[in-house]
Amino acid sequence: MNPTDYERWYATERGRWIGETEYALAARLLAAQPGDSLLDVGCGTGWFTRRAATDDLRVTGLDPNFAWLNYARVHSKSQLSWVQGDAQRLPFADASFDHVLSIAALCFVDDERQAVAECVRVARCRFALGWLNRDSLLYRQKGRDGGSGAYHGARWHSAVELRALFAGLPVRKLRLSSAIFLPSAQAWARGLEQVAPSVLPWGGLLLATGEAI
Numbered sequence: 001m002n003p004t005d006y007e008r009w010y011a012t013e014r015g016r017w018i019g020e021t022e023y024a025l026a027a028r029l030l031a032a033q034p035g036d037s038l039l040d041v042g043c044g045t046g047w048f049t050r051r052a053a054t055d056d057l058r059v060t061g062l063d064p065n066f067a068w069l070n071y072a073r074v075h076s077k078s079q080l081s082w083v084q085g086d087a088q089r090l091p092f093a094d095a096s097f098d099h100v101l102s103i104a105a106l107c108f109v110d111d112e113r114q115a116v117a118e119c120v121r122v123a124r125c126r127f128a129l130g131w132l133n134r135d136s137l138l139y140r141q142k143g144r145d146g147g148s149g150a151y152h153g154a155r156w157h158s159a160v161e162l163r164a165l166f167a168g169l170p171v172r173k174l175r176l177s178s179a180i181f182l183p184s185a186q187a188w189a190r191g192l193e194q195v196a197p198s199v200l201p202w203g204g205l206l207l208a209t210g211e212a213i
C-alpha cells in the first residue's frame with residue numbers, strides 16, 4: 001500500500017474514529033504531560049505522531065520505510081522529528097524518551113520480543129504498545145487468511161501471547177487494555193465503545209502499557 005492511500009483511510013469516518021479511539025486509550029494510560037518527549041515506533045505515515053504533537057508532546061517518529069517516513073515528514077510541522085530505523089535496534093540511548101508509543105507496528109517485526117525489549121529500554125517512564133487482537137471482531141473482518149489492506153501480513157495475538165513477550169523485562173504495572181470492540185463507525189458502535197470497559201480483552205486493538213524500571 002502506498003502512504004497516500006494509507007493516510008487517506010484516516011480521513012474516512014471509520015479511519016478517523018479508529019485512530020482517535022486508539023489514541024485516546026493510549027494517551028489516557030500514558031498520562032504524558034505537555035513538554036514530555038515521546039517516541040512513536042513504527043510511525044508509518046505519522047498519524048499518531050502528529051496526533052501526539054497536538055497534545056504538546058515533543059515527538060519523534062521512527063520507521064524503516066523511507067517512503068512512508070518521507071510522507072510523514074512532508075506532511076508535518078518542522079518541529080517534529082523523523083528517524084529511519086528498526087524497532088529491533090533502536091538508535092537511541094537507554095531512557096532517551098519519557099514515553100514510547102507504538103500502534104499496530106510491532107506485529108510486522110520479525111523478532112517482536114527484541115522490539116519490545118528495545119521499546120522498554122529507551123523509555124524513561126511509560127510505554128503503550130499496541131497490537132492487533134486475534135480474539136476480536138476486527139480479526140474476523142480483516143485478519144483472516146493473511147489479512148487484507150493495511151492488515152496484510154500482520155501477526156494477530158492473544159492477550160496471553162502478548163504478556164509472554166514481556167516476561168523477564170524490567171517493567172512494572174504491566175496492563176493489557178483494548179479498544180475497537182465493534183469495528184464500525186456507526187453511531188451505535190461508537191456508543192457501545194464509550195461504555196465498554198477497556199479491561200475487556202476483545203477489542204481489535206490490544207494495548208500493553210506499563211512503566212520501565
Ligand SMILES: C[S@@+](CC[C@H](N)C(=O)[O-])C[C@H]1O[C@@H](n2cnc3c(N)ncnc32)[C@H](O)[C@@H]1O
Nearest residue numbers: 042043044063064065086087103104105108109
Ligand atoms: C500498519 S502500519 C502502522 C503505522 C502507524 N503506527 C499507524 O498506526 O498508522 C505498520 C508500520 O510498521 C512499520 N514496521 C515494519 N517493520 C518495522 C520494524 N522492523 N521496525 C519499526 N517499524 C516497522 C511499517 O513500516 C509500517 O509503517
